[in-house]
Amino acid sequence: MVSRIAQCLILGVLLFIPVAHAELPGNFTEREHRILKSLSLAALGPVPPSPSNRVADDDRAVNMGRALFFDKNLSVDGSLSCATCHQPEKAFTDGKPLAEGIDRTGRNTPTLYGAAYLDWLYWDGRRDTLWSQALIPFEAPSEMGSSRVGVVRRVLSDPDYQENYRSLFGTPPEFDWESLPDHAAPIGDTVMQNAWHRLRRGEQRAINTVFANIGKALDAFQRTLAPPETRFDRFVSALNTETTAPIAVLATDQELRGMKLYMDDQRTQCLRCHNGPMFSNGGFHNIGTGKFSGEGMDFGRVFGLQAVLMDEFNCLGIYSDAEPDQCEALGHVSQDPHQALHGAFKTPSLRYLEKSKPYFHDGRFSSLEEVIRFYQTPPDQGRNRIHELQAMDLNTEEIVALVAFLKMLN
CATH class of the missing domain: 1.10.760.10 (Cytochrome c-like domain)
Structure with missing residues (x-):
């Protein structure tokens, strides 16, 4: 399995290396074609081993x-x-x-x-x-x-x-x-x-x-709960094999427009966190949704990190079947106190959004339109509202197109 660090490096190559903008089926450039392949379930690979569990595949x-x-x-x-x-x-x-x-x-x-x-x-x-x-x-x-x-x-x-x-x-x-x-x-x-x-x-x-x-x-x-194929995956498969006209997999032109918007890092920035076959980098990001006072306080990763390090059942614990050098994620976790972990939450997958709504760690949004509008106007920055977001500038038609694409992931 490709490590998270390697995935990020690969994504950087996909996004930022100069490429010839030859047009491919569906009016995709070579860069867009590579990104689409990286997002397809075909790129997921086999389920990774679980060294801490010797019966994981029994x-x-x-x-x-x-x-x-x-x-x-x-x-x-x-x-x-x-x-x-x-x-x-x-x-x-x-x-x-x-x-x-x-x-x-x-x-x-x-x-x-x-x-x-x-x-x-x-x-x-x-x-x-x-x-x-x-x-x-x-x-x-x-x-x-x-x-x-x-x-x-x-x-x-x-x-x-x-x-x-x-x-x-x-x-x-x-x-x-x-x-x-x-x-x-x-x-x-x-x-x-x-x-x-x-x-x-x-x-x-x-x-x-x-x-x-x-x-x-x-x-x-x-471990047997494999992600089911979606219409997006069938589209990428058709794009790669050309056995089926890729455009025939699309329901509307909006889906194609939304797909291109999703890959446009200057317009939407979606790929910075929602990349890879599961549409998630598996990391933790602060998007201004932490709650640091009052009822329902939630500081996110800052306490989650301490909890996993102290857990008696973690990969390095006595109940684990792994050797210490096999606990790669835990062994390489950064404990730098200057990390921006307050209010950071794990990036969720964007697959199966119609069935997994409502959205965000606290279920605050019931529609994808609400989610996108949140990204358009992120919370004001302040002492308790420091976050990573930059406002997006999308018009109503573009929001509709982006939602249409995301629904291909159901």
């Missing part, structure tokens, strides 16, 4: 992870599963501004399509692997509200899960379930935390090991 783990993903009994009251917020028919999102579990959360639900290609999970990048990310909702009070003891108890008391677990990870630890509390975790309410700290260290380690392995099975399933 079919048995996929099957176990699929069952876990849809199992409501893993929540505290038996009413919620991972699929409650990540619904397959909605591109593994939920269609709500903010995710809702036991209570409403503070963030919008991102799609799981292509999640295996991400270096960082969550809007603030607080986890560095899919399996460590999968563990958070179980214990989050506003999501599934359970605990690692409760989840491990449920899994190891089920004969099918027991058999799956044994085939993948070996014989599970023996627990005296009668003496263990129903719920215990180092996070959560005071009752759960006190119950956790009363456990012996060996019991805590054994519970954590099984809990991590449950996350690894979920990881294996989510």
Whole structure:
């Protein structure tokens, strides 16, 4: 897999090297043709390895992870599963501004399509692997509200899960379930935390090991959620092979005009963050949407970075199957205190926008037109409103064209 740094360098070549402006099918220049190819799913490549999860590509783990993903009994009251917020028919999102579990959360639900290609999970990048990310909702009070003891108890008391677990990870630890509390975790309410700290260290380690392995099975399933082909991908394929007239794939002339606007770095700047086959550079950017006071405060990456470094389930932790030199993303993360991380959030994919709306980390916009108009008139800069955006100058027809192109990604 090409590294994020290499992708950025490649994009720089695509955008800024001088090229002969020969016209290609669809009136595209050679530069535009190269950019279109880089945005197509054909450029995505195979799912990258997951060195921290030795069962990541084991079919048995996929099957176990699929069952876990849809199992409501893993929540505290038996009413919620991972699929409650990540619904397959909605591109593994939920269609709500903010995710809702036991209570409403503070963030919008991102799609799981292509999640295996991400270096960082969550809007603030607080986890560095899919399996460590999968563990958070179980214990989050506003999501599934359970605990690692409760989840491990449920899994190891089920004969099918027991058999799956044994085939993948070996014989599970023996627990005296009668003496263990129903719920215990180092996070959560005071009752759960006190119950956790009363456990012996060996019991805590054994519970954590099984809990991590449950996350690894979920990881294996989510790695199979390949991004579906869109009409845009079919257009690029036709442009490359010329077996089908590319123009026949377009629904309107607006789509072609919007496509060219998207690639025009002087007019829209879209490609600076939304590049590559997933239309995301996977990085963190401040576009003036952080909230630094009052209800619903959200500082973004600045706290997410600290969280992933302290996470006991990260790639460098004792529950990981990776060697230290295999944790490339975590091993090379910059901890420079001068980074502009306050209010920075991960760049989302632009694929499947019709199913994954509303938009932004807090679900503040319900339409693509609203999103584009936000970029036209970014928030005023100030002490608490420093951001990266430069205002775009698009007229109404151009906005309509850009939206038409983005809808080709559904």
